[in-house]
Amino acid sequence: MVKKLTLGKEERLKSRKLIDKVFAEGRNFNAFPFRVYYLFAPGKAIPADKHLLKFGVGVSTRNFKHAVDRNRIKRITREGYRKQKNGLQDLVQQKQLPAAIFLIYTGKELPQYDVVSEKIAVILNRLIKAAHEIPAEAS
Incomplete structure (x- = not known):
């Protein structure tokens, strides 16, 4: 079965x-040009629904004064995530481990899509490694 590469409202x-x-209790790391905050929360810490993996992205107004630039960065970041999330999504579903990223x-300058895509791959691999270290939820 072919998986759809979507990033719907529920995700x-x-x-x-x-x-x-996520900011208060989660963990974080840098993968320039991104700062990644994540929270793997076994149990009810994150409201579990059909989609256990939630994703968000933000860009600073200080570095990018024009909304057009901020929106472009967010758009290409979401696109890179959408195309590469399946590995982490499968692991989260398998372990029944709700997660928020x-x-x-x-960064200070507008990125190219290929640079963002490469960094998203690095970030997702690191998150997969972190998710493997968390024991499966005892139901």
Whole structure:
């Protein structure tokens, strides 16, 4: 069965409470030009629905004054994530491990899609490694 490469409304990290929880309780690392915040929360820490993996992206107004530039960066970041998320998504589904990921673009210049795509691959591999270290939820 061929998987659809989508990033629907249910997969977006939009809840202010959940975003605050990711920043407050989650872990983070740098993968220039991104700062990655993530939270793997066994149990009920993240509201579990059909989609266990939530994703969000942000760009600083300080570095990019024009909304057009910020929106372009967010668009190509979401596109790179959408095309490469299946490995992490499968692992999260298999372990029944809800997860929330938030990327902040920290670079100072507009990126090219191929650079962003490569960095997203590095980030997802690192998140897969982190998810493997978490024991499966005891139901």
